[in-house]
Amino acid sequence: MPHVEVLPNSASVAAPGWTYVVDNGYDPSKIAINPKDRKRAATRPGGPRGENELSARQQIAIARRIAELERDNDPKQSIPVPGKSSVPKTQNARRIIQYQRQIKHWLDDEIAQLQQAPPPPPRAAGPGARTAAQPLRRASTMTGPPPTPSEATPGLVTPGIITPVLGNRPASDIDPLLSVDSSIPAPLRPAELEALLSAPPLSYAASHAAPPPSGGPPQRQFCDNCGYWGKIKCLKCGARICGLECKDAHEATRCLKWA
């Protein structure tokens, strides 16, 4: 595939209506539901699918459904603004008011801009909280609780008190078993706090919550028709159904075999 790169050009104008968009490759919500190729499945890099993996066709169907569920406006309907609208006061305002773009165009734009611009070099003063935050974001979110001391006292943390002052007591005064120091979190370091507060906002795409941890409970499956547990799979398309009655309804309406 040829590599196309837009060279930075001082004369380039951000014209409304079109933009360079980075090709992110595969977006399952946008492509057609392909017929499945059973023949070549076994020779694919991952080998044949496992029992609980979804086929490409199912993934596309799910992605489409989610895109449909979170859509704001129906692009097919156009509702004109009633009455005579006042004239925009400046050229700039006219341009903005006449935009007919949807949110997805703006978000694509944002991604494209982030990829075109080189990432800002990490600032010398203190670790940038963003760079510090990124690896954390990838890591598992469900870190276990810190090791609890045998004599942990519940409710140690008083609301609003950030830097506990208990650390000043000489350690020799109290029985190490009764010591609460280990259950009190370390006080905030000002540099760390400064870095956190001065971090720039994340981009929209980067702010999404991570997928559930892989070690967690498996995804629950529901009947495609009535919403009860999906105990059995449709032989034709793999959707879950709860029983014979729902199987008939499923085949009559939603079975992907004929989609």
Next chain:
Amino acid sequence: MPPKGWKKASAAAPAKTLVLDNGAYTLKAGLVAASANPSYDDCHVLPNCIARSVRDRRTYVSSELYQCRDFGELAFRRPVEKGFIVNWEAEKAIWEHELLDETAGEGLRCNPKDTNLLLMEKPNCPKELQKNCDEIVFEQFEFRAYYRCVGPILNAYHPPIPPSLSSLPQECLLIIDTSYSDTTILPLYSGQLIQAAVRRLTVGGKLLTNYLKELASLRHYNMMEETYLLNEIKEAVSFVAPSAQQYTTDLERTWKGRLGDKRAIDSSIVVDYVLPDYEGSIHGYARPHDPVQSRMRRGLQPLQGPREDVLPLGNERFAVPELLFRPTDIGIQEAGIPGAIMESLSVLPEAMKAAMLTNIVVVGGNSLIPGFIERLESELRPLVPTEYLLNVSKAEDPIKHNWLGAARFASQPELLKEVLVSKAEYDERGSTWLAKKFSWGER
């Protein structure tokens, strides 16, 4: 030519601040005077949409929707998508209709030239959209002065419990804003947003309504055009199951049973929603499920007397809001709200994390679904180390809470003076400077 001293007089006049929480579903607006003590009653909630009815061929702009008598097949145009103002043509029409023109309601109408605007936005707004917004505010509407910030931040200006006299923002506050467009988690430290820890879930009120619409259309009648009605039904009947175990039990109780082994439907959960016919009734209502009647209805409706259409709702009542806690149920690859909270907190130092957990406040319309807070608390507790306190509270009025926080901020002139940018300054320095100034203010 204006008389002498005209300019001075208008500058000296007590400027009011228009506090505007421009949500995707409703806009929350109110005028706040300096040193006033605002309350929920000062907030006006207006639909942020232009609706078109194919039946009476009328177009309803924002509050005109309250006059609508037939919500059948009503199509909506919403200028705000995913929480951000995208379509300024429609938003301008709505603002003009509700805030500026003669059509504006009493107590809201203002002249932008002597009004400050405090506009609240969602976090992680694309910069281009922010720039468009700034330019429209100053160049089209010509507000006297303006400040734009992430709305939930201003919740830090609510008086803490127990109340204290200081006007300082609360130190550590974790806001969970579960709104129409999505659900966001925002840790605040001393009135500043910790940007790196903001997390967003795709699931919001819109997705829940659309999901219910899809389920009802699949199982009963085709209602794909009845967004308004399904939203009403969702608000009327849905509830959050108290725990995953209870969810399983409820699912059993609403199951119709196998072929040849039919079960009686448990009418303590299943309800019949009587659909409005838009002739005698505008709104429907829910009543307990009556199996005898529903069996009779399979036959003919009575020729005389009132006919009624009934939508039975079983597991839809709790399976729909369940998506807030288990988005994977429909294949959205995100952890639920409790998981996202822990993910957000994992960015923070341990001490701050502990303090955030003691002060969690839930705002936004989805928290009105019964059982939401209880479920959140019971799912969060096992994820939090045992020695930490956990305190989850719901805002008194979750829809207007962000607005009230902002109104309290706006009623303190010394706070407002620091952040406002006047039109003269904008004319002098331009929108790039303004965007930079506001993003620095956010730190």
